[in-house]
Amino acid sequence: MAGIRVVFFEECDEHLGELENGLIAIQEGDRDPETINIIFRAVHSIKGGASIFGLEALVGFAHTFENLLTKVRSGEKALDEAVIKTCLKAADVLADLVREANGGAAVEDGKADPLVSTLTALSSGSSAGAEEAEEEDPELAALQFQPVSVSFAELDVAAPKTLAIRFKPGLAMYAKANDAILILQELSRYGEVKAAVNTDALPLLDGLDPREGYLTWHISLLTTQHPSLVREVFEFVENDCELEISEAETIAPIAAPPPPVIEAPPTAPPVSFAPAPAPAPVGPVEAAPVPNQPQTQGSIRVDLDRVDRMIDLVSELVINQSILVQRLAGERFNGQAEVSAALEDLDKLTREIQDSVMAIRAQPVKAVFQRMSRLVREVEAVTRKPVRLVTEGDATEVDRTVIERLSDPLTHMIRNAIDHGIEPPEKRAAAGKPAMGTVKIAAAHRGGRIIIEVSDDGAGINRERVREKAVERGVIGAEDRLTDEETDNLIFAAGFSTADQVSDISGRGVGMDVVRSGVQALGGRITVTSVQGQGSTFTLSLPLTLAVMDGMLVQVGDQGMVVPLTALVESFQVAPGDVTRLGVETTFLHLRGANVPLLDLGAMLGYPRGEDEDGRHVALLVEDDSGQRAALLVNDILGQQQVVIKSLEANYREVPGVAAATILGDGRVALILDVNAILSRRRRVCAEPKAA
Amino acid sequence: MRESKTILTVDDSRTMRDMLLMTLNEAGYDVVQAEDGEDGLAKLGDMRPDAIITDINMPKLDGFGFIEKVREDPSYVSVPILVLTTESEQDRKDRARAAGATGWIVKPFNPSKLLEALRRVGA
Numbered sequence A: 001m002a003g004i005r006v007v008f009f010e011e012c013d014e015h016l017g018e019l020e021n022g023l024i025a026i027q028e029g030d031r032d033p034e035t036i037n038i039i040f041r042a043v044h045s046i047k048g049g050a051s052i053f054g055l056e057a058l059v060g061f062a063h064t065f066e067n068l069l070t071k072v073r074s075g076e077k078a079l080d081e082a083v084i085k086t087c088l089k090a091a092d093v094l095a096d097l098v099r100e101a102n103g104g105a106a107v108e109d110g111k112a113d114p115l116v117s118t119l120t121a122l123s124s125g126s127s128a129g130a131e132e133a134e135e136e137d138p139e140l141a142a143l144q145f146q147p148v149s150v151s152f153a154e155l156d157v158a159a160p161k162t163l164a165i166r167f168k169p170g171l172a173m174y175a176k177a178n179d180a181i182l183i184l185q186e187l188s189r190y191g192e193v194k195a196a197v198n199t200d201a202l203p204l205l206d207g208l209d210p211r212e213g214y215l216t217w218h219i220s221l222l223t224t225q226h227p228s229l230v231r232e233v234f235e236f237v238e239n240d241c242e243l244e245i246s247e248a249e250t251i252a253p254i255a256a257p258p259p260p261v262i263e264a265p266p267t268a269p270p271v272s273f274a275p276a277p278a279p280a281p282v283g284p285v286e287a288a289p290v291p292n293q294p295q296t297q298g299s300i301r302v303d304l305d306r307v308d309r310m311i312d313l314v315s316e317l318v319i320n321q322s323i324l325v326q327r328l329a330g331e332r333f334n335g336q337a338e339v340s341a342a343l344e345d346l347d348k349l350t351r352e353i354q355d356s357v358m359a360i361r362a363q364p365v366k367a368v369f370q371r372m373s374r375l376v377r378e379v380e381a382v383t384r385k386p387v388r389l390v391t392e393g394d395a396t397e398v399d400r401t402v403i404e405r406l407s408d409p410l411t412h413m414i415r416n417a418i419d420h421g422i423e424p425p426e427k428r429a430a431a432g433k434p435a436m437g438t439v440k441i442a443a444a445h446r447g448g449r450i451i452i453e454v455s456d457d458g459a460g461i462n463r464e465r466v467r468e469k470a471v472e473r474g475v476i477g478a479e480d481r482l483t484d485e486e487t488d489n490l491i492f493a494a495g496f497s498t499a500d501q502v503s504d505i506s507g508r509g510v511g512m513d514v515v516r517s518g519v520q521a522l523g524g525r526i527t528v529t530s531v532q533g534q535g536s537t538f539t540l541s542l543p544l545t546l547a548v549m550d551g552m553l554v555q556v557g558d559q560g561m562v563v564p565l566t567a568l569v570e571s572f573q574v575a576p577g578d579v580t581r582l583g584v585e586t587t588f589l590h591l592r593g594a595n596v597p598l599l600d601l602g603a604m605l606g607y608p609r610g611e612d613e614d615g616r617h618v619a620l621l622v623e624d625d626s627g628q629r630a631a632l633l634v635n636d637i638l639g640q641q642q643v644v645i646k647s648l649e650a651n652y653r654e655v656p657g658v659a660a661a662t663i664l665g666d667g668r669v670a671l672i673l674d675v676n677a678i679l680s681r682r683r684r685v686c687a688e689p690k691a692a
Numbered sequence B: 001m002r003e004s005k006t007i008l009t010v011d012d013s014r015t016m017r018d019m020l021l022m023t024l025n026e027a028g029y030d031v032v033q034a035e036d037g038e039d040g041l042a043k044l045g046d047m048r049p050d051a052i053i054t055d056i057n058m059p060k061l062d063g064f065g066f067i068e069k070v071r072e073d074p075s076y077v078s079v080p081i082l083v084l085t086t087e088s089e090q091d092r093k094d095r096a097r098a099a100g101a102t103g104w105i106v107k108p109f110n111p112s113k114l115l116e117a118l119r120r121v122g123a
Helices: A002-027 A035-051 A056-073 A081-101 A111-123 A130-135 A139-158 A171-173 A180-188 A227-231 A304-330 A338-363 A364-382 A400-421 A425-430 A463-473 A485-493 A511-523 A675-691 B014-026 B037-044 B061-072 B090-099 B110-122
Strands: A163-167 A191-198 A216-223 A243-248 A260-261 A362-365 A387-392 A397-398 A439-445 A449-456 A525-531 A535-541 A548-557 A559-564 A568-573 A579-582 A586-591 A594-600 A618-623 A629-634 A636-644 A660-663 A669-673 B006-010 B030-034 B049-055 B081-086 B103-107
Touching: A002 A035, A002 A081, A002 A364, A002 A400, A035 A056, A035 A081, A035 B014, A035 B103, A056 A081, A056 A111, A081 A111, A081 A364, A130 A227, A163 A180, A163 A227, A180 A191, A180 A227, A180 B110, A191 A400, A227 A525, A227 A636, A260 A675, A304 A338, A304 A636, A338 A362, A338 A397, A362 A364, A362 A400, A364 A387, A364 A400, A364 A439, A397 A400, A400 A449, A400 A485, A400 A511, A400 A535, A425 A449, A463 B030, A485 A511, A485 A525, A511 B110, A548 A618, A548 A629, A548 A660, A548 A669, A559 A636, A618 A636, A618 A675, A629 B049, A636 A660, B006 B037, B014 B030, B030 B037, B037 B049, B037 B061, B049 B061, B061 B090, B081 B090
Parallel strands: A387 A439, A559 A669, A594 A629, B006 B030, B006 B049, B049 B081, B081 B103
Antiparallel strands: A163 A216, A163 A243, A191 A216, A191 A260, A362 A397, A439 A449, A449 A535, A525 A535, A548 A559, A548 A636, A568 A618, A579 A586, A586 A594, A618 A629, A660 A669
16 A cells, blocks of 8 residues: 555656646647646546545645636636636645645645635636536535435334335346346345346247346345445446335235245355346357456556666676676687677677666656746746746656756756846846746757756846955955856855845855755766856756766776766876976976966875886876866876776765775776865865965 | 456556555456556457456546447447446446446445445456
């Protein structure tokens, strides 16, 4: 049952998505009846599922919503702007109620009530009359009625009495697969049944229509049940038969001498009622036993844990496979064509398995994009700036973990875009822009990463103000010269916020620096570009998966070390003349007219100094997420390689400057460098002497 | 004893399908699931369920259409069909019955209600 509950909430999310999409399509002019059907079904299904779990608030609201949609679907209610707006709001409240039912934050009491009145008013507004009011909530009416009838029945009748029932099945009854024998069996559960069948109407065999009902049953039932309950036994067939139920004394025909009386034992085998006209089709009714058909569905549901376990195993397989290749290459199999061909096949297969397993975790970004349209509506309402949201590349797939963690940064960027980026309508009009602002989110695959762009057509970043604030907050010095790009990216600096006062929308105590660290935690980078008067574009670049990455394998001391390819700008030879020493700690490298800090990676990480250390002349130019660059001095570059990321914290403990570890083809462990940490460490090292 | 009975369930809601599956399996029935009317007809193929339980509101082919199609085939005339409906939908019960439904199950149902309805149609 708990499992079904999980499914229910998953399904609710899907339905809420369909609902939202459908309503947005309608808002944009879509009047396809199927779209309306889809939104109707979405609400209907949520209601149906919620009732299984007794989620009263959800059922009640969904029911009110559904009433309006029923009117819309039948064409009784026109889809005017008021109705669409109300539906969109109702969809939001429905989503809130679902979240509440799933253990989320409680919906404020006041939030749903006015909407319920609006929905009710709209549902009843189409036609007038007292009838309408009654029709308002037929479900409730029915529910109220029923308990009364049942309880009466139970209280009223204590002593057994005999009921006389006359029952004549009609043709239509058999056509719907109902059967008199089943009714008789069911009756026998209510008391003692004596049944007599009148076969007078039965024709001779050649005139017999096997589907027609020729028999009339006279049944006497000795029961303690109320006649109304007994009548319910005939519920399915009452329109397709002749039926009279009365207390024995009052009905005469039963006393008439009926032909053979058959006792109906509770579990009467059907044969004892042989004369009953079989509803049977011609041909064998009992077909060959139905094979236990596998459920051939387009998709199956799998526990995430299992997928993760599989990803882990495949990662091990990849490592093992490359160990095997290295071992065999060095030994006596070297040069044997069959062996190397088989190894190549193995290599290909392993990679394919790896890709396929990764693909299981991949999901379209649509789910997270969908949530944003609600956010836009909310922010729109608070800021009173009309905004539309455009999405692109919804189908772009990315690892599930990445998707889950995308929501927060996106939310914040969109809030920011509307709050700070988009101008009020008057200003926009004055600037010759359409009054309605546009926020666009687009996703695309590029070079093994996913790129997500959040852009707005607002005023762009006000560089003067950004600069002022940055100086004021000590982020930069008053004399520092920055390029436009550098200025724009100041908004990601820690503790930076351009809003004069903390607004309700974007100022929730977090700034873009939090967005940046969220993105960095995903192994991603974020940058911004902005054109004055035309808007800003935030670009997120994220890895497709958090389990593997491309890295450059380098030698540091006697250790292998992996530098993430995403941080690597270039690698080059260092000529002794390019290096300038400033004191003991600091070294700069002259690179094409600019000076970049040169860091001795081995020394920074505390590796013992090797013998020919001074002869080293290979360096990697790296860039951290904020665009800071530095050159890392290493012993040697061993080559580019895809590595499986193994958490160091999970297996050992956190090590400053090291992001994770991996296992190389030869079985050795190599550490993966945390470029951001290394570069910020350098800055601290540089800053400290100044402070002292 | 014959083998366990098979029920075809047709519902576009996964929650409802799972609920039916769990209840029916616990009661010893085999279950074949379909997601809408069209799928129901496809799954029906040449199998012969002991009963069919179907929702009304479904994409592609709704419950009414599905029942009519099933009943069109003479060999399925005697297969009991139960529709899932809510208490308020008297007109739906009538329409379902007109289409050839044997009976109905009122949502939300509990296991005993479901099994009782099946028993009453002989499945």
